[in-house]
Amino acid sequence: MDTLRIEGGQVLRPDMTVERADVLVDRDDGTILDIGTDLDADASETLDADGCLVMPGLVNAHCHVSMTLLRGYADDKELDAWLREDIWPAEAALTADDIRVGAELGLVEMIRSGTTTFADMYFDVPEIVDAVENAGLRARLGHGSVTIGKDNDDAWDDIEESIEIAREFDGAADGRIRTAVMPHSLTTVGEEYLREAAAEAHEDDIPVHYHANETTDEVDPIVEERDERPLSYAKDLGMLTERDFIAHGVHVDDEEIALLAETGTGVVHCPASNMKLASGMAPVQDMLDAGVTVGIGTDGAASNNDLDMFDEMRDAAMIGKLAADDASAVAAEDVVRMGTAGSAEAIGLPGGALEVGGVADIAVVDLDAPHLTPANDLVSHLAYAARGSDVRHTVCDGQVLMRDREVLTLDQAAVMQRARDAVAALRDRI
Numbered sequence: 321m322d323t324l325r326i327e328g329g330q331v332l333r334p335d336m337t338v339e340r341a342d343v344l345v346d347r348d349d350g351t352i353l354d355i356g357t358d359l360d361a362d363a364s365e366t367l368d369a370d371g372c373l374v375m376p377g378l379v380n381a382h383c384h385v386s387m388t389l390l391r392g393y394a395d396d397k398e399l400d401a402w403l404r405e406d407i408w409p410a411e412a413a414l415t416a417d418d419i420r421v422g423a424e425l426g427l428v429e430m431i432r433s434g435t436t437t438f439a440d441m442y443f444d445v446p447e448i449v450d451a452v453e454n455a456g457l458r459a460r461l462g463h464g465s466v467t468i469g470k471d472n473d474d475a476w477d478d479i480e481e482s483i484e485i486a487r488e489f490d491g492a493a494d495g496r497i498r499t500a501v502m503p504h505s506l507t508t509v510g511e512e513y514l515r516e517a518a519a520e521a522h523e524d525d526i527p528v529h530y531h532a533n534e535t536t537d538e539v540d541p542i543v544e545e546r547d548e549r550p551l552s553y554a555k556d557l558g559m560l561t562e563r564d565f566i567a568h569g570v571h572v573d574d575e576e577i578a579l580l581a582e583t584g585t586g587v588v589h590c591p592a593s594n595m596k597l598a599s600g601m602a603p604v605q606d607m608l609d610a611g612v613t614v615g616i617g618t619d620g621a622a623s624n625n626d627l628d629m630f631d632e633m634r635d636a637a638m639i640g641k642l643a644a645d646d647a648s649a650v651a652a653e654d655v656v657r658m659g660t661a662g663s664a665e666a667i668g669l670p671g672g673a674l675e676v677g678g679v680a681d682i683a684v685v686d687l688d689a690p691h692l693t694p695a696n697d698l699v700s701h702l703a704y705a706a707r708g709s710d711v712r713h714t715v716c717d718g719q720v721l722m723r724d725r726e727v728l729t730l731d732q733a734a735v736m737q738r739a740r741d742a743v744a745a746l747r748d749r750i
């Protein structure tokens with residue numbers, strides 16, 4: 321058997337306790353064979369975890385990965401103006417090659433910061449599928465559709481593309497890639513398109529993922545026009561089911577929180593994006609109390625401006641306390657759970673916990689740093705003090721994607737240079 325042993329570290333268990341243990345991985349099927357001390361099998365490969373914390377790979381549950389190219393391109397604006405004035409015109413000029421290199425840049429960034437799994441809404445998805453397949457991550461990918469401002473034929477074409485992409489690539493990369501149908505949001509996609517997209521997705525057991533209740537500008541028109549809250553509208557459209565997941569959920573009232581809990585719909589909290597675009601503060605503690613499945617996502621790099629899930633967990637804890645006006649809200653354990661198991665559950669992919677028989681999606685965090693000293697509480701450190709750059713090794717599906725801070729599946733320097741060149745050419749075109 322082809323095995324990998326991660327040895328000498330401390331291991332974060334699903335109940336958020338930490339114990340000294342080695343982890344033995346079956347590289348053939350990508351699962352964890354054993355966790356403990358004195359594992360006797362001779363491993364084909366070892367990773368040194370002395371002085372490190374071995375934790376589940378982080379799960380970035382909402383991203384637009386190729387937006388790394390637009391990092392710092394337009395800042396300091398609220399959502400609607402930012403999208404319409406800056407982002408959508410720039411995205412209209414992106415080529416398939418740009419999408420590819422932007423995705424690879426994002427994947428390098430994720431691997432370097434211990435993210436093994438992500439959910440992504442973008443376009444030119446075949447490029448992203450191929451990049452993910454080669455880079456070795458796990459992902460739920462989809463084509464984001466917008467219908468406002470388009471004639472009926474173009475609108476249906478965009479919806480059809482989302483459905484076809486989802487059908488074509490579900491199960492790609494030996495099952496590491498799953499898909500979702502991804503209408504952009506409840507206000508940028510018209511009612512008949514949303515209804516059809518959800519019906520077609522669910523016919524094939526494919527989830528629906530969309531932005532919802534991100535800003536009051538998005539909520540108010542729905543309430544005015546329909547006299548119902550956005551998530552009640554989404555439920556009528558058949559888009560609020562156990563397999564579906566929404567991004568943001570900032571402006572949700574108590575009834576909508578109850579709907580999310582009842583239907584089992586996942587919510588992806590994106591704290592940095594919500595702060596940067598001044599969208600608002602999501603009532604995360606209220607959602608957790610109601611039993612809603614909550615994960616964490618970075619959103620695109622242009623509204624963050626990085627893909628570091630450690631930053632995101634800290635932001636989630638901080639803004640969660642402010643929103644609840646309670647320093648005990650959204651505690652360290654809660655954010656670490658949300659950034660791992662909560663995200664995995666929300667997007668319907670395996671991972672987020674280190675368990676025998678579970679997938680071997682693992683981040684090894686180097687604790688030998690001034691900002692992680694002393695080791696009073698390692699879960700606290702993951703939530704409040706660690707950074708993506710503390711990650712030393714990253715493993716996904718049993719394969720080592722980064723060893724001793726060297727990314728093995730992508731040529732980091734070449735990807736960065738191609739990204740710089742792509743953006744120089746893009747700026748000339750715009």
Ligand SMILES: N[C@@H](CCSC[C@H]1O[C@@H](n2cnc3c(=O)[nH]cnc32)[C@H](O)[C@@H]1O)C(=O)O
Nearest residue numbers: 384407441442443464465466504531619620
């Ligand atoms: N097919 C669509 C593209 C949709 S992809 C998903 C879109 O979400 C956009 N996006 C990024 N961050 C956010 C956010 O926070 N809220 C809403 N949309 C966002 C992103 O720029 C991208 O255009 C089209 O042709 O316009």
Ligand SMILES: [Zn+2]
Nearest residue numbers: 531567619620
């Ligand atoms: Zn988004």
